[in-house]
Amino acid sequence: MTANTESERVAERLQRSSARLSYDPDVDVDWLAPLVDGAYGKAPERCSLYGTELWDRLDEDQRGELSRQEAAAAAASGIWFELILMQGLVRHVYNSDPTTHNAQYALTEIADECRHSTMFARSIAKSGGVVRRPSRSAHRAGKVFGAVCGPALLFAGAIYVEELADGMQREMMRDESLQPMIRMISRIHVIEEARHISFAKDELGRAWARHGRVGRELIRWAIAGMAYVATSELLHPKAYTSVGLDPREARQVADANPHWRRTKASWAAKAVEYFTEIGLIGGPSRRLWRRAGVLD
Template identity: 45%
Template sequence: MTTVTEADAFEGLRDALGLLKDREQVAERLLDSSAKHSFDPDKELDWDAPDVEGMWYWPPELCSLYDTPMWKRMPQEQRIELSKYEAASMASMGVWFEIILMQLLVRHIYDKSLTSSHVRYALTEIADECRHSMMFARMIKRSVGESFPMPRVHHNLGRVLKTISTTPGSFAATLLGEEIIDWMQRMTFPDERVQPLVRGITRIHVIEEARHVRYAREELRRQMVKCGPAEAAYTRIVCGEAARVIYTAFHNPAAYERAGLDPKEALAQVKASGHRREIMQTGAKRLTDFLDDIGVMRGVGRRLWKSSGLLA
């Protein structure tokens, strides 16, 4: 009797993007990249250098209030201060999400072969995320002192997600948490208007996160091909609801308050801002196109994405 391995089960399968890649080969390439392009933020970055006066902490065009009436009334110093608090707020969100991601990855590999390259890469990614979380936390403490906790309802939704999410739901949510911020960071690290430390942090994160995105995309493709209709429908709903949470998390009222602004008015202007809507949808477009191609953006899930503000 022939034993069918997990790798055999995916052999020859394809989706709208083409033939699925071999899981072990993908992992081996990612492990090789990790060996060549991994960083220790404690050693790579100059944490003791003072901030440069007059420089931004986040590109102004990526600040949520950019080009709103409130932004136009703010003096330049307050705009820069807002960029500092928004950068710290997004870093806080990043740590929250990476802690969830690490738990999802541990659940994913729990029943898999510990000697496989697929599992070894997952453990490598977890190590990356540990360093990223410490890097972001150190940046937050250095720049603003205290982090920006997620609203309690979202904090508890994260607890639910990491406990009951299916495998395709986990990887869909992973991409959602990674790809929008990755797009923003790709605009940040080359921007010479931005503080050198922030540019260094975003550069490290972009380089290492590219591997994480590749791993998640390839695995989500496999899972969507293999899962049944009920699990696919559930994945679409989970992903759509996660989009709504993530969009909200990008706009923490406490960041506006700590920058000396009325948080209610700020949130209202963000909601009405065509520029902000375009930024968020552009940041999500590469992901939404991919999810559409592999069948995640359908039915209720697509409607949830539209209501989130991340899909035109």
């Protein structure tokens, strides 16, 4: 892979930014501080059952526990996708000139994602999260996605998941009612993922331009399917069983909950707007985006 002048400029700028402002979660998160009793893991109005009869049946302790378990499920899904992304970035570097800024920034991003995955794993353990792995279907889908995706799909997937997380975590880091650990983790992730999104958009622009009509339609379907799976992984049956709910009933209620659909759409709005603008969302595959609850 030969160096592209514009990609080199972007990557060099991102490398400089990484050198100026990066975090070490082992040091910058106070892992020894006790959790604050009663503090939520995410805002109650951002919980999947908020506004439903099932939510009304939960007492305050159960609502707080559900929020913490849903936050843990989101962290577990973050680890799942970051591992997939790292596979793709390693292939990207493998096919590149390692002396370029582009390859070196990709290596920097891999290092970031390693730290983020460790940070999320520690947060799950610290908060008593019962969700530690993706669902079986997502695990299988991730294996396929990680093994076969080309640059356009890889970087489109990165943009979607990182923008989804960004929408959620920008709220979390500003919400003083949440666990301080959750707020700091969200802050670290938001700041560092902003660079990853910039890199992915630059790479996606060139990769998308190389595809013709048939290739683009295949990518539209593939990214829509990935977005559906990734969005679904924000919830996990164990989060519901942890507060005594039937997981099948609770998931059905959540999927039908207009408040939860608006929450997902709000978090995914930047990615959906960008993909629509460049033509990555369109045609029959829009139905999967609607099914994911992030598109009207």
